[in-house]
Amino acid sequence: MSKITAAITGVSGYAPEYVMTNHELETMVDTNDEWIVSRTGIKERRILKGEDQGTSAIAIPAVLDLLKKTNTDPAEVDMLICATTTPDLVFPATANIITAETGCVNAFGYDLQAACSGFLFALATGAQFIETGKYKKIIIVGADKMSAIVDYTDRATCIIFGDGGGAVMLEPNTEGLGVQDSILKSDGSGVPFLHQKAGGSRRPATQETLDRREHFAFQEGQQVFKFAVKGMADVSAEIMERNNLTADDIAWLVPHQANKRIIDATANRMGVGPEKVMINIQKYGNTTSGTIPLCLWEFENQLKKGDNVVLAAFGGGFTWGSIYLKWAYDPK
Ligand code: UT7
DSSP states (O other): OOOOEEEEEEEEEEOOSEEEEHHHHHTTSSOOHHHHHHHHOOOEEEEOOSTTOOTHHHHHHHHHHHHHHTTOOGGGOOEEEEEOSSOSSSSSOHHHHHHHHHTOTTOEEEEEOOGGGHHHHHHHHHHHHHHTSSOOOEEEEEEEEGGGTOOTTOHHHHTTBOEEEEEEEEEEESSSOEEEEEEEEEOGGGGGGEEEOSSSSSSOOOHHHHHTTTTSEEEOHHHHHHHHHHHHHHHHHHHHHHTTOOGGGOSEEEEOOSOHHHHHHHHHHHTOOGGGBOOOHHHHOBOGGGHHHHHHHHHGGGOOTTOEEEEEEEETTTEEEEEEEEOOOOOO
8 A cells, every 4th residue: 555645635724804004003112114024024914803703713714714625524524733822712722612613523623832833833743643544634723813912012022923824634645745754843942032921820810910911922032033044944954955855846935924034044045046935924924823824825826736845934932843745736
């Protein structure tokens, strides 16, 4: 029997309607459009509005659309992993809310927290389940409502984040397509540079944690930037080298969208030209677990069967990694 690989057989995304431009941010903090565009590449981001709307409100429409596009009966889905840093609730998992609301009644699921590398880690995990031969349809979601934990008085941080996400279907493939290799890394010495101080078991919510604004994402941007440039470029170069890939062999680089300068540094290190790099940071900013599926969704029509695709991410934790896959279908 030929080896089973895990192939992406469909992709969908969801960007909330409300557009927050750099000009709107100018009315909230001391910043300007020129600074934000030149330092990050971001022009606008989406914000999920409305009472009681959590990350599942992004994931559910994406999954429903994915089921429709792939002509999948939700009852056939075996598993759903939701990569997110902004779950609807501390517990239970957002994956449970998504499966219940999308009719995936036979799927088990859980959330995976790896900050901005979440989608990559979840995709690598789902691929392992497919490769066992026991699971036939797995949905990988990457979604975040970053506006729930962004401090809109912190100009160095609030300008990069936005809300959004997407989902992919993973299925077994026996033509050698799909996930070929992955490199995943974690280093907890990065915790001080990007984290949320309160709201976990170490510092549960109190009036003091609220007054000190500790329920927001805290970031030392310059430090994170330094590690991100090196981390994302290193793993992307390493995955090329160990799979004997030259820049010419690569059809697409799909980078996490945190800062256009980090993306450019990664592409340069790989020797990949800008025409092969998926970029939509200008429209959505950094949606954490959402960036890579949002890119795949937007560029789906340009992907061809057999294309060599490298995904790369870096995020809080620190977590980082890359995945090399062969795209499994032509534009429909
Ligand atoms: O998603 C995965 C994890 N996150 C990342 O990968 C993000 C990595 N970090 C970054 O992308 C960048 O560090 C930021 C975009 C967050 C910040 O850009 P930077 O070039 O590192 O700015 P900085 O913090 O070094 O600040 C440079 C200057 C400072 O002024 P002085 O001290 O030189 O006078 C800041 O006060 O820019 C000032 N500044 C701003 N000015 C206008 C910081 N934020 C702003 C702002 N508007 N929004």
